[in-house]
Amino acid sequence: MDEEALTFGRSSDPRDGTSLRDVFDASYRRLVVQLYGVTGSLDEAEDLVQEAFVRAAASGRRFLAVDNHEAWLRTTAINAHRSRWRKLRNGRRAYPRMLPPRDPAGLEQHLEIIDALRALPESQRQVIALHYLADLPVDQIADELGVPSGTVKSRLSRGRAALAVQLTAAEGGVDHV
Known part of the structure; x- marks a missing residue:
């Protein structure tokens, strides 16, 4: 992981003023609600949004250079959801008897x-x-x-x-x- 990814609370460019922390504070709750609507699961929505922020931190300055941070995070979270859904679907085909109940009591x-x-x-x-x-x-x-x-x-x-x-x-x- 590069150095700027570790500066979560500080802007990588002092002239810019935008930091990953600023984006997190402004967007996290909205993104969780949006992904909750997409997934139907609050736990899954929170996990996907957190994963999107981890990927943003890993991309460092490239993320901060994006015009619309929230759209980038939402797209990343939805793509992660699609990937998980495909893996789950393929796993169900391969191992149908090994799955836990769909919705525990x-x-x-x-x-x-x-x-x-x-x-x-x-x-x-x-x-x-x-x-x-x-x-x-x-x-x-x-x-x-x-x-x-x-x-x-x-x-x-x-x-x-x-x-x-x-x-x-x-x-x-x-x-x-």
Whole structure:
């Protein structure tokens, strides 16, 4: 690890004034909420955001030179999530009997919206979380996820429709969609 990565609380460029600590203080909670929406797990969201900050610290001045620190961290965290998801999926195929129970007893104390988000396909959950929790425009979501903006719009539309059905059912209402 290079020297500037170890100066967490100090700016690498005194003229700049931005330090990794400043970025952490300004972005950590927002990023955790956004990744919570993407993953459906607070523990996973915190872990992914922390991993993104570790990678930022390891990249040193290159990270501090980025125009939008929060977008860089969010993209890094989402990519780490995708990587973990692929490994988990491949592990399930290889060792289906060795997996622990999906949700141990007592952990289903989640809000209805998070439960509804969990039920969405991964691609829809990502765009819903980025659009509504991170307040990102469609074009920026498309850039961060590496998909066309039309795909993001389609996923948003389908995700909203699926959420409406699930939340209506959770309230005990009748579905008129």
